[in-house]
Amino acid sequence: MSLKRVLGFCGACIAFYIGAGFATMQEVMQYEASYGSRFWIVIAVAALIYVYTNISFVNNGNRLKLKNGGDIYEAYCGKWIGKFFNYFSALFCYMSFVVMCGGANSTAMEQWGLPNGVGAVILAVLVVVTAIAGLNGIVKTLGVLGPVIILLIIGVSLYSAINGWSNLSAGMEAVDTHKYTITQVGDGNPFASGASYGGFVILWFAAFLGGIGARHNKKEVNTGMILSTFAIFAVAAVCCVALIANIDMTWNAGVPALTLANNIHPWLAEAFAVIIFIGIYTSACPLLWTGIRKLSNEGTSKYKWLTIAGGALGCVIACYVPYRPLLNVIYGLNGYLGFILIAFMIVNDVRVWKKN
Template sequence: MNEISSILAICGACISFYIGAGFATMQEVVQYEASYGSRFLIVILVAAAIYLYTNISFATNGNRLKLNRGGDIYGVYCGVFGEKIGKCAAMFFDYFSAFFCFMSFVVMCGGANSTLTQQWGAPFGVGAVTLTVLVVVTVVFGLQGIVNALSKIGPIIIAMILLVSVVTSVTGWGNFTGNLTKIDQGTYADVMQQVGGGNPLASGASYGGFVILWFAAFLSELGAKNKLKDVNIGMLLSAIFIFFAAGVCCVALIGHIDATAAADIPALVLAEQISPVVAVAFAIIICAGIYTSATPLLWTAVRKLADEGTVKYKAITVLAGAVGCGIACFVPYKELINVLYGLNGYLGFVLVFAMVAYDLRTKMSLKHGVENETAGIDR
């Protein structure tokens, strides 16, 4: 794979990973960003800054230390707390991130259920089962197979999201300013769930924080197995597309807030503003977005418990997929996003403090020619 192809593949994979059920349905955009009305840009900028710093750090340290497993990155960062506390903290983050990724996979199954039921009237459960089968089959092929699959789908998803958002931003522009005022006044507070308790900085920290534990193992292992320059450029490009799209989505959602505030799948409401045909096409795109996030999420959880290619790895993949699918059929989708993403966002942001301390210490050590590459890694 040449350099340009590698960069584009990594960019596409990062976009695909980030744009899962929450983003593709725009439910998380409503809860984290649009619900803040005139302050939504603050949330986007905070989240973007966290995304860029943490992912560069993951890839850089994964590459520098040549980690065998992406989850070992927690031991690297938590080593700043000292041997005993660091080991306990690393173990907590390693296991919690695997658990959270598994529960996020459950969220994706819930999104698939809601999408197929809302758009096509499919019996509840069909979406989760279909998604689980596709994800399990992909995860069985391991990390490189996942990157290959995701890299081709991501750009298509972001293009469709931008198309629908741009068109509905134009059609709703006349209502945009008035709707911003309504949101700021709390008009939709009873139907529109919000992360951050009214604080856009807290919402941005939570939004940037929840993907920290999504991307930690994924980017660290990609960094270890690929050219660092390719990984970082690909990730930077993904950030531009992702957060630009988030801003446009907010404008579109706010312009049509009367219809989108209480919707389970706000993106479909916007698509239907254009035409029923576009709504059908966008429902397919949402399903693709759900698949592209669900796949690496399940991989991250399973990878903690088994090595790729082993019988144990394949068995756990099938079992975890079945259990996650079952949970999604009994827990409401909107509540899953609000509680799970919010909690993980704050815990993920705690990790940032250890990351900053480690990166500063490493920079100083490298500057003085002293580097301890194994510090904090529990091998």
């Protein structure tokens, strides 16, 4: 195995995972920190789902030598149900791209005071240019940016967690007793929240890793993905501690990460806003690519025009639909549907294992 390629795949997985929701910490707040002392249950469930499903995507994509990553669904679910998941996941990935536009827009308005729409337009232009370059160009870009982003996020989170450590117990109690009305996924059930969290990521990674697995050494891809698991969920745990320890100021923040950064130093908040924007960009690229790739072949004129049109439409939606409810509805609903896919995956993988 090539260490350089392993680290590249690790970086790509990290960068894909850390989008608007994670980078702004709004996603971490709704799925994990909102459960107070039980946040670790959400993280454990989501991490298990992340590892199993992504190994399955890579191995089956490699075994079947898929020409189109989205065809992985038919391998799991059969022709008709597979087609439903194939088209639905492409739509969901596109709607997740819209969430990314909303996150960029919210960050630009909250931190820099820019007019509504400017942040979304800047993001869409960058993403469209990158997505037109195709999957290989996206992987190279993400592989470089992923580790950088996660190191910077953990820096702010770790400082905030240490600085607010004395308030952690009080913060846990405040969340557990529902002192604050925090938007929450799972209706009070941390296992349901973890399943939903892992479920929506399934629909992000299926076509992406299925296509990468078909084109590369599966051992290298799997090793990079497993390394990304430790990085992603360790940072998620630190973020939860930071958010809960500072719950008085983060519970109702549109962009909790900026609230924490501002509490350290205003200049850091300015720098961190740029980091958030980059984190959003790294997830938005493969999401738009997945949605458009379902409608056209990469590299064609149709693909390029649809990519431009899709980017423009995402901007418009993000400007008129509030970011926080947009994230909650799209991620929550599709997370449960993604979790249903796991049942089909387990049946298929057991059947293949017995056959071999």
